[in-house]
Amino acid sequence: MIPEPIAGLDLPDSYDDISQTLKISDMILTNAVENAKTLFHSPTVSSIDESGINSRVMVLREFNLKKRFMRFHTDYRAPKIKQYKKNNIASVLCYDPILKIQIKLQGTIAVNYNNSITRSAWDGSTTRSKKCYSVKGGSSLKISNPVEYDLKDGNIEDGYMNFAVLIFSFTTLEFLHLKSSGHRRALHTWDDKLQSSWLVP
DSSP states (O other), rough: OOOOOOOTOOOOSSSOOOHHHHEEEEEHHHHHHOOOTTTSOOOEEEEEEEEEEEEEEEEEEETTEEEEEEEEEEEETTTHHHHHHOOOEEEEEEEEEETTTTEOOOOOOEEEEEEEEEEEHHHOOOOOHHHHOOOOTTTTOOOOOGGGGGGOOOGGGGGGEEEEEEEEEEEEEEEOOTTTTEEEEEEESSSEEEEEEOOOO
């Protein structure tokens, strides 16, 4: 399946104003929260564990540029929970080959479990999404027969005990646009205030 340009977004053909690269990143990632057809809806989240770098594709549930965070949902029983608690450094990477735009963010991940953040996210989730957390055993568990772990009818609210919310707080956002006449790469960092710089592509 070939990805399509993001419907409803008026993206420029070139980027010569550095502030525009941050504005467009905000538009793309905000749109991606609800737009499952864009590749930015499921970015790659990478972190560090004992064996090295661990990467996984996750669904973007919320993006907030002003507060500089992304929200992801996961199973609390998954191995990555222990990894994030031990080393919370992470990066998020998304790329669309048609738009030729890559957005890369660096920051840290905080695990939320059975608190006001998870309750709010759970209450806002669809029935289909909730049902995934009722699977017995937990994510990545070694099994002999996958059929035994298929989704079954039951009280979907029972899945809340396995539900966790990951808040990725980013300190840098890098925007890259590939174009034959001239690539554009910009880095936005936040310390006390926003600082933006052009980079060699």
